[in-house]
Amino acid sequence: MLVAAREFLDGEGFTELVAPVIGPVTDPGARGAKQVDVDYYGHRYKLMTSAILYKQAALAAFDRIFYIAPNVRLEPLETASTNRHLAEFHQIDVEMAGASREAIMQLAERLVGHVVRQVVAQLPGELASLGRDTSMFAELLSQPFGQRSHADAVADLRGQGHDQSPDAEIDWAGEAMLSRKASRPFFVTDYPKGSRGFYDRESRERPGFLRNFDLIAPEGYGELSSGSEREHDYATIVARIRETGENPAKYGWYLQMVREGIPDSAGFGIGLERFTRYVAGLDSVWQASAYPKVPGVALP
Ligand code: AMP
Ligand code: MG
Numbered sequence: 329m330l331v332a333a334r335e336f337l338d339g340e341g342f343t344e345l346v347a348p349v350i351g352p353v354t355d356p357g358a359r360g361a362k363q364v365d366v367d368y369y370g371h372r373y374k375l376m377t378s379a380i381l382y383k384q385a386a387l388a389a390f391d392r393i394f395y396i397a398p399n400v401r402l403e404p405l406e407t408a409s410t411n412r413h414l415a416e417f418h419q420i421d422v423e424m425a426g427a428s429r430e431a432i433m434q435l436a437e438r439l440v441g442h443v444v445r446q447v448v449a450q451l452p453g454e455l456a457s458l459g460r461d462t463s464m465f466a467e468l469l470s471q472p473f474g475q476r477s478h479a480d481a482v483a484d485l486r487g488q489g490h491d492q493s494p495d496a497e498i499d500w501a502g503e504a505m506l507s508r509k510a511s512r513p514f515f516v517t518d519y520p521k522g523s524r525g526f527y528d529r530e531s532r533e534r535p536g537f538l539r540n541f542d543l544i545a546p547e548g549y550g551e552l553s554s555g556s557e558r559e560h561d562y563a564t565i566v567a568r569i570r571e572t573g574e575n576p577a578k579y580g581w582y583l584q585m586v587r588e589g590i591p592d593s594a595g596f597g598i599g600l601e602r603f604t605r606y607v608a609g610l611d612s613v614w615q616a617s618a619y620p621k622v623p624g625v626a627l628p
Contacts, residue, residue, distance in 0.1 A: 329604060330396060332446035333420050336439050342422065343390045347379045347397035353578050355380045357525025359497065361401035375400040378597060380527055381582050383423035384558060387591045391425040396600070403623040410500055411612040412550055414601060416621040422555075423595030429539045429557045432594035433515055436543055436553055437473050440513065440598070444468055447607055460609035464547060467512035473543070474514030481506055481516050497523045498542075503550045510546035517541045526568035528556035543596070549606040555596025562587045 334344065350366050355378035364375040376382075379397045386393045397419050407413035420439075424432060448455070448462050448469070455462055476484075478498070485492040485502045492502045497519065506516075518537045521530055528540040540556030559565050565586055569576045576583060604616035614620035619628065 329443050329447060329600070329607065330420075332443040333396075333439060335446075336442040337394050337422065340392065340435065342392040342394050342424075345386055345390075345393050345395055347395035347421065348376060348382055349398065350375055351382070352581065353381065354378070355525060356572065356574055357527075361403045364400050364402060377401050378419065379421055380525065380595075380597075381579075383421060383595055384527070384560070384590050384593065385582075385585055387423060387425045387593055388585075391591075393423055395419070395421040397421045397597075405624040408623045408625065411605075412500070412602060413623055414613055414617060414621050415623045416619075417602075417613075417617070418600040419597035420600055420603070421595070421597040423558075423593055425591040425593045427557075427594040429517070429541065429555075429594055432555055432557075432596060433475075433517075433541055433543075436555060436596050436598070437513075440473075440543070440552070440603070441469065443603070444607060455608070458608050458610070460607075464609075468546075471512060473512060474510065476514065476516060477518045478516055478520065478537075479518065495520050495522060500550070503544065504548050507544050507546060507550045508548040510544065513543055513545050513552065515541045515543055522571075524554075524556070526565060526572055526574075527558050529559040530564075530568075539594075541596075543598075545602075545606040547606075549602070551599075552602055552606065553596050553598040555594065557594040558592075560586065560590050560592055 350373045352373055354363060354374040354376050363377055366373045376399055378399050379395055399419060400416050402415055403413045444465050448465055481498055482492050482494045490502050519540050521536050521538055524538055528538040531537045531539050542551050543553040545552045566576050601613045601616040605613045610616055614622050
């Protein structure tokens with residue numbers, strides 16, 4: 329899957345960079361998960377929960393970049409049994425200067441399509457030995473992915489008696505319900521401000537809603553990817569950081585860079601283990617890792 333992903337992104341003119349592992353700040357948008365502190369010569373550094381801030385920095389040198397980035401998030405203990413959470417995982421993490429949300433969603437769709445097509449074509453024996461019925465990919469490979477708004481997904485869930493908050497990300501149970509009903513991947517767009525990180529750009533036409541998306545796999549596998557157009561205006565970013573209750577002073581190097589000017593961009597991250605779980609039809613995401621870190625379980 330990585331060979332296919334790299335082949336696709338290389339063909340689209342993306343440069344692969346190597347992601348940082350530690351830094352003075354990391355993505356604060358990892359809801360519910362704890363960050364890991366590292367003593368860095370007396371400074372309190374963080375292991376990367378996601379490389380989002382560094383993806384924006386990388387655009388100073390290249391218009392189209394990607395990482396295969398390691399992320400560490402101490403997810404809450406109850407996630408040990410969701411089959412979807414690891415404390416250490418990887419993202420195929422893509423960022424493109426000058427891109428709209430629509431353009432980056434299209435790229436994510438073509439990337440997923442390319443990887444699935446390559447796996448189905450090149451590894452039929454492996455898929456058969458895993459018991460994965462490749463007819464499940466027929467729609468993915470022949471039709472555009474679906475698309476609905478967050479508000480529409482919330483209304484659907486509430487109509488089914490699921491108490492989904494209209495102001496938050498779709499919860500795991502709700503996401504599984506929507507995913508089980510689908511027979512091809514689909515995007516959920518326009519999450520409410522407050523449900524996501526400060527770097528997801530707010531819509532000018534529809535204040536309170538973000539120019540972002542999730543990509544949800546069918547068959548109950550749930551979220552594969554989150555992405556967005558990015559905010560790049562200094563004053564707006566500072567205000568958004570404050571709104572989330574964070575101290576802008578923590579983001580010194582990032583804000584300095586933003587003040588000097590960063591490109592307009594859009595990007596996404598696909599969870600590699602979740603993507604592998606879906607393609608291989610695995611019961612749990614830990615089966616997609618050679619060295620799985622299941623939340624709360626102390627193993628090598
Ligand atoms: P997020 O920034 O939380 O949207 O994470 C980006 C992507 O990484 C998600 O769409 C998932 O595919 C994946 N991901 C996030 N958290 C985890 C986790 N704890 N374990 C495995 N994959 C994850
Ligand atoms: Mg997400």
